Amino acid sequence: MTTGRTEAHVIHTxxxxxxxxxxxxxxxxxxxxxxxxxQMILGVAVFLFAVALASLGAxxxxxxxxxKIGNFTSYFxxxxxxxNSAYVWTDPVEWxxxxxxxxxxxxxxLLIAYIGTFTGALFAFxxxxxxxxxxxxxxxxxxxxxxxxxxxxxxxxxxxxxxFVVAFGLGPLPGVMALAIHTAGALGKLFAEVVDNIDLKxxxxxxxxxxxxxxxxxxxxxxxxxxNFTSYALLRFEINVRGASVLGFVGAGGIGExxxxxxxxxxxxxxxxxxxxxxxxxxxxxxxTETLRHRLVRMEGGR
Numbered sequence: 001m002t003t004g005r006t007e008a009h010v011i012h013t014x015x016x017x018x019x020x021x022x023x024x025x026x027x028x029x030x031x032x033x034x035x036x037x038x039q040m041i042l043g044v045a046v047f048l049f050a051v052a053l054a055s056l057g058a059x060x061x062x063x064x065x066x067x068k069i070g071n072f073t074s075y076f077x078x079x080x081x082x083x084n085s086a087y088v089w090t091d092p093v094e095w096x097x098x099x100x101x102x103x104x105x106x107x108x109x110l111l112i113a114y115i116g117t118f119t120g121a122l123f124a125f126x127x128x129x130x131x132x133x134x135x136x137x138x139x140x141x142x143x144x145x146x147x148x149x150x151x152x153x154x155x156x157x158x159x160x161x162x163x164f165v166v167a168f169g170l171g172p173l174p175g176v177m178a179l180a181i182h183t184a185g186a187l188g189k190l191f192a193e194v195v196d197n198i199d200l201k202x203x204x205x206x207x208x209x210x211x212x213x214x215x216x217x218x219x220x221x222x223x224x225x226x227x228n229f230t231s232y233a234l235l236r237f238e239i240n241v242r243g244a245s246v247l248g249f250v251g252a253g254g255i256g257e258x259x260x261x262x263x264x265x266x267x268x269x270x271x272x273x274x275x276x277x278x279x280x281x282x283x284x285x286x287x288x289t290e291t292l293r294h295r296l297v298r299m300e301g302g303r
Contacts (some may be wrong), residue, residue, distance in 0.1 A: 058262075079254030079272040088269050096273050102258060106277055110285075112175045112247070113240040119176070120183025121233040124149075126189035127184070129217050132199060135287045153185025157243055161252040175252030179240050187236055193222060227296045234289040241285050245278050 048101075080088055088095040096102075130136055130145045157178045164174030202221035211219065248256015255274060262270040 008109065026030075049140035060218065062208075078268040079275075082269045089273060091272060095269055097193065098270065098273075102255065102274055103260050105255040106281055107242045108172060109248070109256070110241065110281070112172050113179065113237060113244040114252050116179025116230045116234065117183055117237040117240045117245070119180035121187050121229075121236070123180070123184040124191050124231065127188050128195055131188070132195045133191040134198070135203075135213075135217065135221070149185045149188035149192075152181050153189065155182070158181035158250065161247045162229055162250050165251045170251040170253070170257075172253030175244055175247040175254060178247060179243060179254065182243075183236055183240060186231055190232045191225070191229055194225045195292075198224045231293045231296050234293050238282070238286050240290050241282055264290075 037293040080096055082091060127145050127149060131142055131149070133142060136142055160178035160181055161174050162259075164177045168174055168177075198221055202224070203216045206216045206220045244252075244254050245256045245259070248258070249260045251257060255278060259271065259274045259278075264272060277297055
């Protein structure tokens with residue numbers, strides 16, 4: 001007796017709807033595509049119209065821009081030459097003739113950024129807990145603190161520096177005060193957002209044990225937010241190092257004063273040398289603080 005094996009081939013077919021049923025579906029799909037296309041065209045038109053209005057308001061002149069673009073590019077060419085027309089990298093000693101003075105001013109800039117960041121972060125640390133509806137029941141107190149922080153971060157630090165230069169004279173103090181106020185406003189908002197996302201169970205535990213409001217913040221809130229606070233403060237320090245260099249333009253101390261003097265006196269090689277020092281300093285600060293922030297994030301994630 002022989003047995004035979006048969007293989008069954010199953011053919012899967014896609015059901016096809018009748019044309020009367022397909023027509024409404026295709027019409028709806030075409031309508032949706034057309035609506036998205038109209039939205040995109042309208043968005044592009046609104047964007048171009050806004051750009052045109054902004055250009056008119058800012059008195060943008062395309063012909064003037066094209067005619068003067070050569071001055072812009074030639075300025076960078078002048079930055080690469082010494083007074084004797086040689087390239088700056090051919091004589092580093094001549095290029096960095098004021099290195100000792102510039103490094104001292106750069107160190108002053110770092111101190112301005114450090115003290116301004118520390119002072120502003122300390123104020124933001126104290127104020128952020130008063131902004132949280134989860135910790136403070138008084139809506140009036142939260143409103144006042146939030147408006148103060150908004151004022152601090154809304155006014156540019158350069159404006160604060162100009163005011164303080166008029167009040168206290170030239171030097172690092174106006175720069176420190178300007179950075180501290182602006183940093184307090186910026187970090188205060190970031191810190192408050194971190195506080196708004198904490199786990200309330202530790203806070204409720206401290207409260208159930210009879211702890212005061214300060215004890216609840218100290219033992220229930222701070223351990224949860226300290227790593228994020230430090231990370232944000234380090235990021236702000238990076239920003240303030242660059243900001244402190246610019247504040248020197250208005251007499252608020254640091255390397256910025258020397259840079260603006262070199263620009264005004266057309267000492268092109270000095271301008272390029274100072275810019276190189278600032279760029280290298282900012283790069284080192286960025287790499288260092290980035291490494292610290294990543295370590296903090298890993299430590300926080302490992303808990």
